[in-house]
Structure formats: C-alpha cells, structure tokens
Amino acid sequence: MIRFDDYSCTYAGKSTPLLHCITLQINPGEFVFVTGPSGGGKSTLCSSINGLIPNEMDGSMYKGSVTVDNICVQTTFPQELVSVVGTVLQDPEWQLVRGTVREELTFACENMGVPIEEIDRRLAKVVEQVKIKHLLPLSPLELSGGQKQLVAITACLMMQPKVIVLDEPTAELDPLGKEMVIQTIRQLHSEWNYTVVFVDHNLDVTFPYADRVIVIAEGCIIANAPPHKLYDQPGIGNWLPMPQIVEISRKLDVRDQQGGKDYGDPFTVEVLKKRLIELQLDQPKIKETNLQEQISFHGPSDSNPIIELKQVIFSYKKQQDDLTIKPLNLRIGKGEFIAVIGKNGAGKSTLCKLITGLVKPQSGEVLIEGKILSSLRTEQRVKHVGLVFQNPDFQLVQKTVFEEIAYGLKIQKLSKNEITERVTSVSKLLHIDRYMQDHPHFLSRGERRRVAIASVLVLEPEVIILDEPTNGLDAVRTREMMEYIHLLWKRGHTIIMLTHDMRIVADYVPRTVVMADGQIKLDGPTSFIFSKKEELYQNHITLPPVIELSYALDWTNPALTSDDFVSRICPSKNERPTELGGVI
Structure with a gap:
C-alpha cells in the first residue's frame, strides 16, 4: 500500500537530510506505529506520504520515490490524493474550519464535487462508525479535545481513504481522551481494514495496539519489528526507552511463552499478569508498606505559604452558571x-x-508570599x-x-x-x-x-x-x-x-x-x-501501567514505579529469578 524506494528528503538551506535513503514497505491493512526521537524525521515521513512534500512545502527536495496504492506521490498533488490518503494532525483545531460538526464533515466532499446523495450516504455511515451522531448540530468550539479529534478523524473518513496518517493526534488530550482516540482508530482498522500510520511518543498507550513499530532517528529507520520483538534488536534501548510493562518484564526476566514457544516481551497488563501468576510471582515477597510513607510529602506550612488562593472565583463569561473556577482554596508551601x-x-x-x-x-484573593498579587x-x-x-x-x-x-x-x-x-x-x-x-x-x-x-x-x-x-x-x-x-x-x-x-x-x-x-x-x-x-x-x-498491574494482581497498595514493583517481588539479587522464560 505504501512504498518508499531509496527515498531522501532535504529542505533548502539544510545540509543534513531529514530522511536519508529510506526503503520501507507498509502492507494493506497494517496498523504501523512510528516513533523515535524528536526531530528524527517522523513528521517528514508523514508529509511524504500525503504529498505535502514536495508539492506544498517550498524548498523541499527529494531523491528516490514514494508510492501509495501504486500512485506516485511526488507527481500527484495533495488534493488528488485525499481519496487515498487521509491526514489527521496533532492539533485538531488546525483543520476544523466550519460552524457545525455536520458542516465540517461534509466540507471536503462538497469541495470535491461529490453528489449530495453520496455525501448523505457517507455521512450516515461514518457517524455511526465513530459514534458521534449526537455531535452533528454542535459547533466544534463546544467540543472537548478528544471530541474535536474524533471529528477530525471522521472528516478524514468521509473521503473514504485507504490510508489514514495520524501525526501525534493524541498529544493535546487527557489520558482517557488518548485512549478513546486510539481505540476508535484501532476499531476502524480492524472492522474496515484501513491502513494506519500512527505517529506518537506515548509508548505505554500506543504500543499494545500496533502490528508493527518503526523507529526513526536522525533521518534513518533504526528498527522495524513487531512490538513484542522490538527490544530484542541490539542497541534499540539507546534510542527508545521501554514501555513500562516491557521494562518490568525485562527486569524480572519474564517472557511471553506458551507451549514452549517464545512470543517475546509481554507488552500489556493482561499478558504480564498472566505470566506472573503462572510463574507464581504475583504476590510481593516483602511486606507492603503504607504508600503515603514511601514518598516524603511536605505539605504547605501553616504559616507563610509562598502561594495562597482564598475563596477565588473566576469565569470567562458573565453568567453565574458558567464559572470556570468555583470557590477555590489552595496553599502551596x-x-x-x-x-x-x-x-x-x-x-x-x-x-x-x-x-x-x-x-x-472576580472575587477572592491570590497571594504571593503574603502579598496580594494585584x-x-x-x-x-x-x-x-x-x-x-x-x-x-x-x-x-x-x-x-x-x-x-x-x-x-x-x-x-x-x-x-x-x-x-x-x-x-x-x-x-x-x-x-x-x-x-x-x-x-x-x-x-x-x-x-x-x-x-x-x-x-x-x-x-x-x-x-x-x-x-x-x-x-x-x-x-x-x-x-x-x-x-x-x-x-x-x-x-x-x-x-x-x-x-x-x-x-x-x-x-x-x-x-x-x-x-x-x-x-x-x-x-x-x-x-x-x-x-x-x-x-x-x-x-x-493510571500508569505499573499501578494498573498492581491492582490487577489484587495488591493492597499499588507500586508507583517499575523499580518499586520489581523490588517487592525480588527484594534482593539472591532472590532474583533466573529461569523465567530465559534470561535476557
């Protein structure tokens, strides 16, 4: 579906290529997770797939070729690719331009001259797919960050692309918003067989959903493997720290094994929980301490806090029912x-x-070292x-x-x-x-x-x-x-x-x-x-994966960090397991 052949890309005035001699193939229906260091070339890869490079970015120069569904990207303008490649950006507000969600979803099809009957048919289908029918009459300005991103995704689906490129679409979202967007994309991928290229930094959230992980650094592909085999490749840890579940399993030398076959690293809470129970490592070997005592907590002193808010009320609107900050008290030492x-x-x-x-x-006081801020x-x-x-x-x-x-x-x-x-x-x-x-x-x-x-x-x-x-x-x-x-x-x-x-x-x-x-x-x-x-x-x-894992194992007090979790199971090196699916 997507093919890079010895592809390099450089911007005018830059001596170092942003992508260097990339050769890559992504098959129809794959869910590919692209990650790696900031500035390594991930967004350039996306722009090379949807045709923004070289057609819309002045000064971008390339060698080699990129094809999508057998279409040469370099000789095809982005507006001609939208029915093949849909793009969702990091900030949905960059691509939401209409007064209502309904108008937003039909906007691109209207520009492309799609017949009204076909637009209505597509609209009915995609809003059911993504479960946003109730949002149609609303303004995008009224939506939460996660809802805005779902609208951007749905607008992309209205063009019926074969490929969906998502460039850090969850970066601005709260934790549940991230999971909602990723689960929606994964569901669409599995039910409708879209080819998905998902760029992100959040390994803990995204890793379990990917079929394959591509790591890009310094303009080159340094790793290309299924998630459970990624960290078997030498040196990959220098470029990409491990997701927390993988980190815990590696420290405990636990592999996902079934019937004597090694399936690689566990990378979900469910799989690691199952393996720990099988290996009888699900209970701490040391007494669980009161977690309130594990981290020293110095609350604000009764006298002279550096910041204090007293009965603060604030609203961006004049109506009393639309208060953003309600009577709020806070002391920070x-x-x-x-x-x-x-x-x-x-x-x-x-x-x-x-x-x-x-x-x-509107009322109340904000104090800095005892002085009224104003x-x-x-x-x-x-x-x-x-x-x-x-x-x-x-x-x-x-x-x-x-x-x-x-x-x-x-x-x-x-x-x-x-x-x-x-x-x-x-x-x-x-x-x-x-x-x-x-x-x-x-x-x-x-x-x-x-x-x-x-x-x-x-x-x-x-x-x-x-x-x-x-x-x-x-x-x-x-x-x-x-x-x-x-x-x-x-x-x-x-x-x-x-x-x-x-x-x-x-x-x-x-x-x-x-x-x-x-x-x-x-x-x-x-x-x-x-x-x-x-x-x-x-x-x-x-919750972070290690805390979810603690609760999944019915621990009374969850571990906060990977090291805390491991130390409870293996308090000393002498008790460290040595034959638990093979030492890594």
Whole structure:
C-alpha cells in the first residue's frame, strides 16, 4: 500500500537530510506505529506520504520515490490524493474550519464535487462508525479535545481513504481522551481494514495496539519489528526507552511463552499478569508498606505559604452558571513540587493564569508570599513566578533562539557574559544549542516547546509553572526534562506542573492536586491520590501501567514505579529469578 524506494528528503538551506535513503514497505491493512526521537524525521515521513512534500512545502527536495496504492506521490498533488490518503494532525483545531460538526464533515466532499446523495450516504455511515451522531448540530468550539479529534478523524473518513496518517493526534488530550482516540482508530482498522500510520511518543498507550513499530532517528529507520520483538534488536534501548510493562518484564526476566514457544516481551497488563501468576510471582515477597510513607510529602506550612488562593472565583463569561473556577482554596508551601492533573477543561490552565496574574479573579484573593498579587508590578511578579505555556507559540517573540532565551535576562540587565553562560547552559541541557541562530518558528513543535521552556528556566524564578512541559517530547527528552525540573526543585524552586502524563507524576512528583469542573477534587501525597482508582477514573484520569498491574494482581497498595514493583517481588539479587522464560 505504501512504498518508499531509496527515498531522501532535504529542505533548502539544510545540509543534513531529514530522511536519508529510506526503503520501507507498509502492507494493506497494517496498523504501523512510528516513533523515535524528536526531530528524527517522523513528521517528514508523514508529509511524504500525503504529498505535502514536495508539492506544498517550498524548498523541499527529494531523491528516490514514494508510492501509495501504486500512485506516485511526488507527481500527484495533495488534493488528488485525499481519496487515498487521509491526514489527521496533532492539533485538531488546525483543520476544523466550519460552524457545525455536520458542516465540517461534509466540507471536503462538497469541495470535491461529490453528489449530495453520496455525501448523505457517507455521512450516515461514518457517524455511526465513530459514534458521534449526537455531535452533528454542535459547533466544534463546544467540543472537548478528544471530541474535536474524533471529528477530525471522521472528516478524514468521509473521503473514504485507504490510508489514514495520524501525526501525534493524541498529544493535546487527557489520558482517557488518548485512549478513546486510539481505540476508535484501532476499531476502524480492524472492522474496515484501513491502513494506519500512527505517529506518537506515548509508548505505554500506543504500543499494545500496533502490528508493527518503526523507529526513526536522525533521518534513518533504526528498527522495524513487531512490538513484542522490538527490544530484542541490539542497541534499540539507546534510542527508545521501554514501555513500562516491557521494562518490568525485562527486569524480572519474564517472557511471553506458551507451549514452549517464545512470543517475546509481554507488552500489556493482561499478558504480564498472566505470566506472573503462572510463574507464581504475583504476590510481593516483602511486606507492603503504607504508600503515603514511601514518598516524603511536605505539605504547605501553616504559616507563610509562598502561594495562597482564598475563596477565588473566576469565569470567562458573565453568567453565574458558567464559572470556570468555583470557590477555590489552595496553599502551596515554599519548595514544594506539585502536579495538577485533570481532564481537558477542568480549569488547570486557568488556575495557573490566576497565580501569575494573567487573569484576575472576580472575587477572592491570590497571594504571593503574603502579598496580594494585584499589588505587585509586572517585573516583581516575574521574579516570583515564571510560566511556560502549553502552546509555545504564545510566548516566542524573537528572531533567533538565542535572542528568545536571552530576552528576559536582557530585561534584567545582566552582563553579556552571564547571559551567554546561562543561555548556553540551559540550551545544551534541552538539546537546542544547535538551533541558536535559527528562527524559533521554523523549528518543530517539540523543539519550539523546549525553546519556550528554556526562556523561563534560564530566569530561575522562585516558582516555576509548567503547562504540559513534556508534551511533544520523545521519551528520552522527557526523562531529561524531568531530571532537570527535579534538579531545580532540589535547589529550592517551587514547581507547579500541569500534565496528562501519569507515569511522570508517579515517578517524580510528591504532591498531586486533582481538578474537575473548576474545583479541587483531591489533594495529597501522590501515592494517596493513585490509591483513589475509582475517583480518578470518574475524573477522566487513567493510571500508569505499573499501578494498573498492581491492582490487577489484587495488591493492597499499588507500586508507583517499575523499580518499586520489581523490588517487592525480588527484594534482593539472591532472590532474583533466573529461569523465567530465559534470561535476557
């Protein structure tokens, strides 16, 4: 269905190809998961399939060929390919342009001159496929992030493509939104035999659904294998950290074996649970401790919190029934590390805008170190609180990456040497030092996010608020980012992090606040929060795989990390199993 023959792609002015001598074949009906480091060439691969390269991207040059359903992509314009290749982008708002969902779904067919009767027939079919009939009369602006993405997918299906290309379609969604979109795509794939090319960084969520995994790094395919065999390939772990279930099974030397045959790594909770029970490793060998004691939790002190919200009420609308933030009280102590979690639209970003003074409460008070926020001048607020927006484009205003990162330091009138030293240090840490003279808006979304984060981290404010700091980053960059954020916390900074990545929360964050409907529903040690399985699910929050596995095994207290899980089963090296499906 898709064929790359010795294909290379380069943009004008770039000496290094974005894709280099790619030879690849994707068969009809396959569900292919494409992943790898940020900037490695994944989006370029997608644009080479749907014809945006070379037909719509000025300066893109290629060698070799790409064919889709025996059609040469390089000589066919994208509008002629839409009936063969459908594309769903990372942000659905980039491709939703009409007043209602019904109009959105029929828009492309009308432009292509499809007869009205055929449009109606297709519409009835696809809304039933994707289960969104109830959304037809609504405006896309009224929908949640997950619903918007389903509408974008449905609009793609209206053209009856043979291939669906999805470029990080779940990056902006909450955990249940991610699963809803992926399950919908998998169902459509299995029932209607679409060929699916799914680009994503979230291995824990996407891995179980794929028929094949293609890893792209530095413009080359470095791995191409079924999920359960991917990590048998030498060196792949250097490019792609393991999904949590694979990581646990490897540490326990557990393979998926049936009837003496090795089926490779378990990569779902169900399969690993079954193998652990078969091997009698399903019960901890050490006493389960109280998880509230496993992570030191320093709640806000009774006196002098660095941030305090008292009976804060805020709404983007004047009607009393449409409050975004309802009477809310929150105290954050100096030097705390807090995660704020919740579904899209829960009020997390608005909470952070209130703390930074970007919006003002209708009533109540926001205090910074005991001072009313509204009484502080802008330059005073910046020294106290720095905010990294979820969308990096909202805060990139300079012509080069160096100028962007240095902008705040120049306003503070630091010396040229100190500015250069601090910019160099943070840019190397975030792996953007090679882009110092590039325009920020010419970078990929993940790279732009790192520039935005660097521009705040370089200021080292007392309180650092990060809205989805790992969104769009690959697994390696995510861990590096979190290690740096953790270091800033250890140095005394107060960290407030908004995130949909529950594994990051479990691995790094001592205190977690759960928001829903503009209110704080839960607040406490992260271990305590993850013990509230039903409450989390009701608030559209899914659990990391290791916690799901703990509950599946009926453990009283779930393990928060892979190492915690393994240490409970194998407390010492002497008790480590050696013949459990073969030592890896």
